[in-house]
Amino acid sequence: MFEILRREELAGGSVVLNEISAPRIAKKAKPGQFVILKATETGERIPLTMAETDPKKGTITIIYQVVGKSTMLFKTLQVGDKFQDVIGPLGQPTHLEKVGNVICVGGGTGVAVLHPITRALKELGNNVTAIIGARTKDLLILEDKMKAASHRLFVCTDDGSYGHHGFVSDVLKDLLQKEDVKLVVAIGPVPMMKFCSQITKEYGVKTIVSLNAIMVDGTGMCGCCRVSIDGEIKFACVDGPEFDGHKVDFDELQKRLTSYGEEEKVAVEEFKRCACSA
Amino acid sequence: MEAKKETIPRQPMPEQPPEVRRRNFLEVPLGYTPELAMKEAERCLQCKKPSCMEGCPVSIDIPAFISLIKQGEFTKAVRKIWERNALPAVCGRVCPQEIQCEGNCVLGKKGQPVAIGNLERFVADWERAHGKGDLPPKAKPTGKKVAVVGSGPSGLTVAGDLILKGHDVTIFEAFHKPGGVLVYGIPEFRLPKEIVFSEVNFLERLGVKVECNVVVGRTITVDELFQEGFDAVFIGVGAGLPKFMGIPGENLIGVYSANEYLTRSNLMKAYLFPEYDTPIKKGKNVAVIGGGNVAMDAARTAMRLGADRVRIVYRRSREEMPARLAEIHHAEEEGIEFHLLTAPTRFLGDEHGRLVGMECIKMELGEPDASGRRSPVPIKDSKFEMECDLVVIAVGAGANPILTRSTEGLSLNKWGYIIADPETGKTTKKGVWAGGDIVTGQATVILAMGAGRKASDSIHKYLTWGW
Numbered sequence: 001m002f003e004i005l006r007r008e009e010l011a012g013g014s015v016v017l018n019e020i021s022a023p024r025i026a027k028k029a030k031p032g033q034f035v036i037l038k039a040t041e042t043g044e045r046i047p048l049t050m051a052e053t054d055p056k057k058g059t060i061t062i063i064y065q066v067v068g069k070s071t072m073l074f075k076t077l078q079v080g081d082k083f084q085d086v087i088g089p090l091g092q093p094t095h096l097e098k099v100g101n102v103i104c105v106g107g108g109t110g111v112a113v114l115h116p117i118t119r120a121l122k123e124l125g126n127n128v129t130a131i132i133g134a135r136t137k138d139l140l141i142l143e144d145k146m147k148a149a150s151h152r153l154f155v156c157t158d159d160g161s162y163g164h165h166g167f168v169s170d171v172l173k174d175l176l177q178k179e180d181v182k183l184v185v186a187i188g189p190v191p192m193m194k195f196c197s198q199i200t201k202e203y204g205v206k207t208i209v210s211l212n213a214i215m216v217d218g219t220g221m222c223g224c225c226r227v228s229i230d231g232e233i234k235f236a237c238v239d240g241p242e243f244d245g246h247k248v249d250f251d252e253l254q255k256r257l258t259s260y261g262e263e264e265k266v267a268v269e270e271f272k273r274c275a276c277s278a
Numbered sequence: 279m280e281a282k283k284e285t286i287p288r289q290p291m292p293e294q295p296p297e298v299r300r301r302n303f304l305e306v307p308l309g310y311t312p313e314l315a316m317k318e319a320e321r322c323l324q325c326k327k328p329s330c331m332e333g334c335p336v337s338i339d340i341p342a343f344i345s346l347i348k349q350g351e352f353t354k355a356v357r358k359i360w361e362r363n364a365l366p367a368v369c370g371r372v373c374p375q376e377i378q379c380e381g382n383c384v385l386g387k388k389g390q391p392v393a394i395g396n397l398e399r400f401v402a403d404w405e406r407a408h409g410k411g412d413l414p415p416k417a418k419p420t421g422k423k424v425a426v427v428g429s430g431p432s433g434l435t436v437a438g439d440l441i442l443k444g445h446d447v448t449i450f451e452a453f454h455k456p457g458g459v460l461v462y463g464i465p466e467f468r469l470p471k472e473i474v475f476s477e478v479n480f481l482e483r484l485g486v487k488v489e490c491n492v493v494v495g496r497t498i499t500v501d502e503l504f505q506e507g508f509d510a511v512f513i514g515v516g517a518g519l520p521k522f523m524g525i526p527g528e529n530l531i532g533v534y535s536a537n538e539y540l541t542r543s544n545l546m547k548a549y550l551f552p553e554y555d556t557p558i559k560k561g562k563n564v565a566v567i568g569g570g571n572v573a574m575d576a577a578r579t580a581m582r583l584g585a586d587r588v589r590i591v592y593r594r595s596r597e598e599m600p601a602r603l604a605e606i607h608h609a610e611e612e613g614i615e616f617h618l619l620t621a622p623t624r625f626l627g628d629e630h631g632r633l634v635g636m637e638c639i640k641m642e643l644g645e646p647d648a649s650g651r652r653s654p655v656p657i658k659d660s661k662f663e664m665e666c667d668l669v670v671i672a673v674g675a676g677a678n679p680i681l682t683r684s685t686e687g688l689s690l691n692k693w694g695y696i697i698a699d700p701e702t703g704k705t706t707k708k709g710v711w712a713g714g715d716i717v718t719g720q721a722t723v724i725l726a727m728g729a730g731r732k733a734s735d736s737i738h739k740y741l742t743w744g745w
């Protein structure tokens with residue numbers, strides 16, 4: 001179980017795609033849900049929202065950015081290698097319905113999570129606009145897929161190396177000024193989701209965000225992933241990961257994401273040292 | 279004869295000295311030697327009407343196994359226990375014997391009761407180290423399939439009972455390792471994980487299948503288990519929902535639920551970071567809120583992770599503390615401070631969202647509440663600040679709704695626990711039993727095992743005769 005059947009490196013190797021054999025999960029998973037993966041006996045449990053599922057083949061696909069020790073370890077896994085543990089599907093699926101004009105905004109690897117939601121919204125008969133962005137052209141992922149999953153696509157890069165020069169939130173604001181939009185789905189780094197939610201709030205447009213809180217079990221047992229939603233404690237793993245962007249305390253989430261910054265540095269150095277001596 | 283027995287004092291179990299063990303995760307008690315065990319066994323009066331057995335939730339034939347220890351027949355002794363209890367190495371360590379078997383021992387009326395728990399632990403450990411791996415006899419296959427949801431104490435008991443009766447048993451565990459609270463909750467220094475895995479392995483050798491990474495309610499539902507061909511389902515998922523206090527600052531970095539703190543340290547082995555990848559905050563100045571066994575476990579873990587100072591902050595007085603006396607004693611020996619009649623009112627953080635202290639209020643005891651314990655009442659103008667960089671909230675756990683919300687036909691009480699017949703464990707859904715903390719709320723390992731025993735008897739009857 002949990003064998004890697006397909007592996008691709010995206011964005012110059014800073015992002016990796018794994019298609020993993022997980023029949024039970026593939027059969028059950030819906031857009032917006034996540035899995036928890038652990039590569040080895042000594043590994044950490046890492047939550048990742050699924051980018052794709054294939055119930056017939058019995059596979060799930062994850063796309064992750066290589067940012068820390070655990071994802072560095074994931075990256076070493078090749079086709080034929082196995083994750084020791086994959087748990088899911090976890091969290092609430094995206095609430096999908098036909099509402100009319102929808103804008104799907106994705107930043108960084110958030111685009112991978114956004115893709116199945118975008119496609120599903122289009123299939124339901126919504127008029128879907130997608131805005132995707134990255135720091136620079138080389139880091140942009142899934143442009144073709146997002147183009148196919150939407151009716152029109154805007155691409156942004158922070159450095160102007162490709163598409164619109166600027167943030168996805170700039171394009172979003174521009175569109176909201178001109179068009180009547182019923183729903184915005186924004187998935188990406190916390191600051192991006194925060195800014196998008198601030199903008200949509202001004203225009204009174206309902207906004208869904210997907211929160212990448214730190215987790216351990218992913219089943220509501222530990223409370224590590226607690227987030228403040230309208231001042232109330234919610235668990236991202238069971239109540240989310242998607243929430244109303246207008247109610248999320250993004251600043252608190254951003255702070256909590258730095259909980260293990262020092263430990264992460266130690267782990268990465270240790271990993272690099274071991275990789276060198278190996 | 280009688281006089282001679284009374285002259286043998288209760289044999290204490292050798293322990294790691296407090297100043298050493300407070301900084302390591304090795305087990306605290308070191309176990310009896312065969313000589314010590316046989317000497318302690320000699321103290322048993324072999325009562326005709328053994329009251330110790332009445333105190334045992336799974337009715338182990340205590341005088342019989344002690345008599346076998348006295349004769350040096352350790353394998354026979356462990357087999358005697360296995361007749362009623364598949365997990366003696368666990369129970370010998372974590373049962374509250376002082377209010378069960380040992381609490382009933384007649385020797386305890388005038389002096390010290392027989393150390394039944396220590397003896398149970400001794401034979402289980404002896405068998406693990408020296409036994410030939412013989413298995414108890416199994417009934418012929420019945421062709422019936424049973425799904426056990428959760429691999430904690432109740433689930434393991436049900437699985438162990440039903441496999442011996444010839445049923446085909448599969449355990450589904452949500453975590454990546456089996457054992458439930460025995461693995462994620464109870465620390466290594468109180469219950470080495472190797473022992474839990476060896477008990478699970480014992481069940482696997484008997485033919486029990488263990489499927490980890492299956493979250494029933496998400497990966498598969500209870501109804502789908504029936505569609506997959508299971509004839510009966512036992513739910514023993516525990517009380518897996520952390521309680522927070524609802525006071526300001528609870529989301530600061532450095533504030534943990536006991537579930538998270540202990541899961542990181544125990545299941546994920548964060549105490550071995552960076553050898554293991556899961557990190558845990560190592561507080562220098564730690565406060566643990568609560569007065570139960572979980573609070574003691576968290577406090578002692580914090581000390582072992584290198585804290586300079588660890589304080590238990592409990593809102594009632596020592597008499598009301600729900601923790602076992604032995605645990606409180608161990609914690610005190612290791613230098614844990616007790617701040618009683620004190621409750622936090624808010625947590626204080628810095629600009630980075632990190633915990634730097636907490637505001638507390640002094641309490642006094644008022645009238646008895648619903649639990650029969652005198653309820654704490656805040657004392658006016660008694661607020662003060664306590665410096666701390668790590669807080670563990672250990673004020674109990676609730677019912678996790680993942681399984682119950684996804685299962686139709688299962689009646690719950692107002693707190694979300696499953697309603698089950700106390701004698702049989704039968705739920706309101708046909709073919710489904712439940713037991714342990716998901717029925718009673720947070721309780722003890724042995725009570726969960728007792729519930730598992732009743733349910734397995736009832737499941738066996740059902741598979742033989744019908745609902």
